[in-house]
Each structure stands twice: as C-alpha cells, then as structure tokens.
Amino acid sequence: MNPNAEPNDQPAIKISKSESKSKSNPKRSSNMGQDSAAKSPWTGCSQFLPTTQKIIQFSDGKSPNPGDKIVYVAGAFDLFHVGHLDFLEKAKKLGDYLIVGLHTDPVVNSYKGSNYPIMNLHERVLSVLACKFVNEVVIGAPYCVTEELLEHFKIDVVCHGRTPIALENGKIDPYAVPKTRAIFELIDSGNEMTTERIVERIISHRLEYERRNQAKEKKEIEAFEALQRQKQTQKAG
Template sequence: MVDSKVDLKNLSESRIYVDGVFDLIHWGHLNALRQSYELGGKLVIGIISDEETRRAKGICPIYTQEERAEIVMGCKWVDEVMVGVPYDVTLDFLLNTAKCDYVAHGDDIAIGTSGKDCYLEPKNAGLMIHFKRSYGVSTSTTLSRLIESLEFERFYHLANENHQAVSSDFDKALKKNEHELLTEGLTDVESARQLGERHVSYPRCRLSLNLLSKFLSNKDRPGQGKVVYVDGSFDLFHNGHVRFLKAARALGDYLIVGIYDDQTVRTIKGSPFPFTNMLDRCLIVSAMKYTDDVILGAPYKITKDFVKIYGIDIVAVGKYSDSRLIHVKSNPLEVVENMGILRFVDSGSKTTSMEIIKRVSDRIVHIRDNVTDRCRRESIHYKAYE
C-alpha cells in the first residue's frame, strides 16, 4: 500500500529507508527487506540502537547493534546499513540524516518511545510506503521457546563438566523429542475443544512455494568454476553464520548450503533443538548474498555419491561451532577428508548458538516477563486478521 502522494514512477530512482531492531533475525524480517527492495531504488536499513530498543520495548536486544547490522548487511537486498538509529523516524532524520526519499514499513502500527506512531511525520508528509507484514513469525515466539526450554531444564543432557555432549539414554530422549515435535506448543482452548481440534498457542510458519521462490537465487552454476559446499542447522541465525558463509563463498565461485532437517538436528543435538524449523532456516540462508543454492534435508554424513551428484569441489567447515553439543560420535567429514577436498575456514567470529542461549539464560527473568507481555499483544494483533 503506497501513499497517494508517492510518485511510483520515481521510486526506482529513490532511496528507501527501512528500520527495525532485527533481533534474533527471522524470515519475516528478511521478507520485509525483500518487499522494500522490490519497490525499486536504493534500500537503506536503519538498525535501531540498543538503548533506543530498551527505552521502547523495555528490554535490550539479545544481539548487539553491531551484530544485528552485520547480519542485515549480509542480506542480498540491502544496499546500505545505518547503525544505532533512533526508534522514532522524524522528517528531519529521514531527509537530512538518512538522506532518503521515503520510509517503508509493514502494514501494522508501530509505537515509538513517545507512545505515538513512530512514523507520524513521514506519513503526514506523504512519504510513507506500507508493505504486507509477514504473519506467523516473530522474535517473541523464538524467545518464548528458548525461555521454556531453559526453565524446564531441557538442556540438562547437552554438556557435562568437560563440555562434551552426553545422554544417559539417547534412544529414549530421541523418542521424547519426536513426540514433542507433534505436541509442543499445543494447548486446548475452549473453542477448539468444542470442535474437537487442537489450537496452536504461538504463530507457526505457513510457507508457500511462491514465497520460497522469491528468496531463491537464479544464478546458474559456473561451467568451469569451483563449487563450494557447507552444511549445518543454521538455527538461531547469528553474525557468525554470516561470516562463515562469506568466508566459504570466497573459496570458490558457487556456494551450496546444505540445511539439516528438523529430525536430523534433534538427533545430533537433542531436544529442544531446532528452535526454528527447516523451512524458516532455509529462507534465512537463502536471503544471504553469499548463498547460491540450498539443499533441504542435507545428510549429516557426506558421501562420495553426494559429492559427485552435486559437483562439489570443496567442502568448507568453520573453525568455531557447537560441536560440544553433538551426540553422534562418528565423523561426518571422514569421506571428504580422505578425498582431499576438506577446507577449514576461520570466519573471525567465535559466536555460536550456545552463546546466544547463554545470553538469554543470563537475563531469563527479565526477558520472560517482557516476552510474555509482547506475545499477549501479538496474539491480540493476529486475531484481528483472522
């Protein structure tokens, strides 16, 4: 939805400003960037500062503003990133600081630190563009799952005193994890009970192939160039993932990213992983500028046949990982190591998913109370669209 005062013909020559916190990045964030990019022109992204976020939402982000900026800059639809911007977008900031012609935002209302619409001035000036908000995904829902897992001590079997993954009864744990896949997050509510149905207590991804196709790269494989392959869960996507993809892509001419399916992640890491499902993770990885192709349901153990089928020349592995979480003792890289195509890359980032989980754990009480309130407000908002 475009304001009637916006000149559609000039959008391709304009600078369009989009801002946000972009914490615990999810496909909804990236879909907003995609839609803004398709308006035409240069896409300038403002990363709201840690302090402004605390003032507006009552809580500091899990990722620092620099980490959030690095992730967003890795998105293939982004031209520029501004770090540490204010929550409220004034006309002076839009035109003179960001030097942009228009501001774009989802079709939901955004309340700023003043308690008013944070885009009020650009709206009144006819410089506001709305795109469709992505429903069924939010930072709050991911945080809710993290908090639930921490409070119910579902990480108890992940590490011992030597920081090695352990499980006294892995088969039993795996069966429990598979059962949780079917029941986790489901609660009876009166209306659903009367219909004999189950009700999902938090929004889930409802992914269409049409949306997926808009995220995928159309780049053809190089005729003589080197094909690089990496794999992983890419759960709780962070700046370390972005740096790793960038470093791996630099090894060749075409980067294929293999993403483990949900059951594989649960098998190798245990419950409560993964926190985001495979399709969600696929969209995030596909939106990165370094990704040329994605393989869904990639095998944990790479075989010679797999290498041959996909024409892989190099298999890249990061120096830092959550390897201490892995239950499976076999070496999944044994074959490619023997083939002489394994390369270790140092992305320069020591960030791992477990570090992100620890950040949540260290502030769990404050985060829980804040997220509970945000989820309640989001639930009310979603119901308005039913």
Template sequence: MYERPDGIENCRIWIDGCFDFAHHGHAGAMLQARQLGKELYVGVHSDEEILANKGPTVMRLDERITAVEACKWTTKAIPDAPYVTDPEFMDKYGCPYVVHGDDITTGANGEDCYQVVKDLGRFVVVKRTPNISTTDLVGRMLLMSKNHHYPPITRSTDKLLSEDNLDRFKRYATDNTGLKPGSAVYLNRDTLEEVVAPGAAPENVVYIDGGFDLFHPGHIEVLKIAHEEASRLNAKVIVGLHDDVVVNEYKGLNYPIMNLLERSLCVLQCRYVDGIILGAPYKPTPEFLKKLGSTNVVKVYHGPTEIDEGVYDEVDPAILTRWQAQVRPYEH
C-alpha cells in the same frame, strides 16, 4: 494491494528497525522494500535507543549491522538510526520514502513511530511476514516447545512444500534486486529435486552444511569466507541444511529453535549464498555429493567447533577445509 507512490521505482528506499535476532521476517520486509525502488538503505537503531523504547536487545549493534549487511537486498546499512523515524534523517541519505510492515510500532510514549512520515505522505506499507518474530523465538526457548518442527523429508514434504512455502522459496531465491531469478533451492531425496531453478547452473561448487539455527554473525562469517574462496575458484556456494529431526538428534532438547523452512529462508537471503539443499545428510558422503550431477565439488567446508567423530571421513581430504573464525572490530 497497498498503494504505491508514482515514481517510487526510481527512488532510494529507507527501512529501519531493531533487526534483533535477525530472522526471515526482517529479510522479507527488506525484500519487499528493495522491490519497490532502485536501492535500499537500512537504518538500524542503537542499543541505547532500543533499551529506552522497547527493552534490552539480544544482539549488540555491531552484530545487528553484520546481519543487515549480509542480506542481499541491502544496499547500505546505517547505524544509530533514530527509533522514531525522522524525515530529516531520511533526507540525509536521499530516501524520500520509508517502508514498514502492516503493523503499528510505538515508542516509549506510546505514539506511532511513523506518524510524522505518514502525515508527510512518505510512508509505504508492505505485508508483514506472519508467524515469526524475535519474541516468538525467545518464547520457543523458554517454553522448550517442539511444535514448530517439521517432519523428516523422507516421510512427507506436504507441509514443507505447501503452495505458500513454495512461493516463499521463489521470492527469497531472487537476486539482489528482488525481481529476477538468483539462487537455487534443491530437495534431497533419491535425487536432488529442483524446487527453484538457479539463475545460472554452476560448474564448480563450494559446499558447506549444518543446521544454521538462529542465523547469526558466526554463520555469516563462514559463509563470507566460503564465498570468497568460491569466487577465487570460479565456483558457487551451496549450503546443505539438515532437517529438524536430524538437528534434534545431535543437538537434543528442543533444537532447532527455527524449523527447516525458517532456517532455509535465513540462509537463502544471505548475499554469500548461491543455493541451498533442503534435508542434506548429516554426513556428506561421496554418493550424496554426486547428486550434484556434472557439478564439480571443489571444496567442502566445516566450522571450528568439535563435531561427532567420522562425520567428514568420506570426504576427499584434498577438498575438505576447516575454517577458523575471525573476530573483527566494529567500525562506523
């Protein structure tokens, strides 16, 4: 257990990074940081700073800001944060402590980016999420590997619902404080099995499904639209995630790049989501939607891209909605 400064629970916490190819490891660090204090400010390095210290980014600054802002544990995203953490920059935003994982980050000169704040006693360590990084994801693409895939839920859930994974689901399902129950997690088998109980059971649901691989601003945009519609209809957003075998069947190659656990945690950390269903079918039939029990499905969303013919044929046309992407200029 890492040491915690006295009174940190009353402080605004700072965390910074590249947040490139934003994934559940980034969200895990933000969750732990948010649990320590009353607010979380997230500094995001510029494309130029990252290029000078690490190499070119995959995502532009505006895309990385969008990803950070969508994390439910973020209070405010701060663009153009210095690559080497600057206590004066932290002071500008009223953050006495910076949080980082238990690994070392160095700048272009090979020196520890956090040495200055460490020397000042303003550095707090949290556990780094294992087995995930932007480098890992790029490696999977280049190597065309499928070793990360999970078996279908119908065959076995031992790996997906291991003790460690269950703990992750519970942590990522917390509310925006990271301390209380928030989102629901269900497993689709003969019935919808409750993996993590919701903070409050919804009466109405806006349902959206997909692979949500390499969780990105396009996914965030549609989830935000669904959330806005759900708020209007007094409903909750439930996201159905297809398992790895299903995604691979319709995408081919070595897709999905992220496995079901990784994709589900990325969706679960999003502030626009109230619950997820693991192993949702590719075709949302009336029989499947009835598994939500007494809940009333008021909308079923799907994206603007072309899909296989007949996927949504059994969904009531009155509740089926095809969303259109909105490209918004980045301002800061």
C-alpha cells in the same frame, strides 16, 4: 543416536535460487508446510507455513557456470546470525558457487540435543536463502557427506567451521569422505557468536527481567501494606 535416523526418510530437496524463479508459476503456489517437519516436536511453537512463493521471495541467484568451483557446507544454521554470515562469506571466497546443506529438525536435535533447533527446517531454509553469499540450498541434506552427494553436485571443496563435529553413532566422521579426497577445509569465521550464546543471552535477559519485576512488585506490596497500616493507625487514633 544416529543423526541420519528419521521416522520418515525423505530425499533431500535441492533449491536453486535461479531455478525457483524460472520454474515456479506464481498462480500455482503449493503448500509445503503440511508434513511433520513443518511443526515438529523440536519446534512445536511454530505455526509457519512455507509456500513456493515464500521461497521465491527469498531467492535471487544463478546456476553454476561451466568451470565454476563449487563449495559445500552443511549444518543447522539455527537462528541465523552474524557468525553464520561471516562463515558463509569466507566459504564463498573459496570458490565461485556456494551450496548449503540444511539438516532436518530430528537430525539437528540428535547432535545438538536440548530443544534444538529453535527454528524449523522451512524457516531455516528461508533464512539461509536470504544470505547473499548462498547460491543454492539442499533441504534435508544427509548428515554424512557421501560420495554420491559430492558427485551429484560436482563439489570441489567441503567446509566446516570451528564448532565441534558430532560423530554419527559416536563413531563415524561425517566428513570422512571429503577428508579422504583432500577437499575438506576448516574455516575460522573470526566470530565468536553462536546459536547457543544467543539462547543463553535471551534466557539471561529474561531472568534479569523477572528479577527486576519481582523486586518492583515487592516494593509496591510493601508500600501498599505501609499505607494500609497508616490508615488503620489514623482510624484508631
């Protein structure tokens, strides 16, 4: 499946922390949650309705200064966790200004499969914006890092973690362009936490909870039946 293939292609939206503060009118908060991305087949349980005010509340940063070294990373950043935090901290140390590209729900589902992402795009945007190491977020970033993207944001370094990189259409390396430019770097966050591990932990704890309850229920039923037999014996006597 093509990670870039979507039913309704929409241009990526850039959210700069400082711009969201300076250009937004608190009295004119517009609803961003009425499109299919807000409640998708991959995140169907969410009733989250983001607004510009919510984005402003999570935003607190600056625009890049002349001469700043700009670092770019991209991904799902689903169920934002300490592994993401450590990765972004190390990415930020490679430059002065960190831009995070967030893939849309269909794109994430195409390369992660199953029921991912757990959080929809808007929820993931706010989670990443809340990270102190992040200066700017690109909403609906392209899966492949293109020449146009690098030029538009004047990117100096492109980073990726140690997690496997899914090829587009099973053939194209999404980081081929930055690798050709020799601006691609792999980062080892030093943290083994992943979204998949969190999901596995939740499922494991849920199953253990169900096993405990089933065992408890079985004992209660056995005790009740024993009490009933005792009463019947007493009546018969």
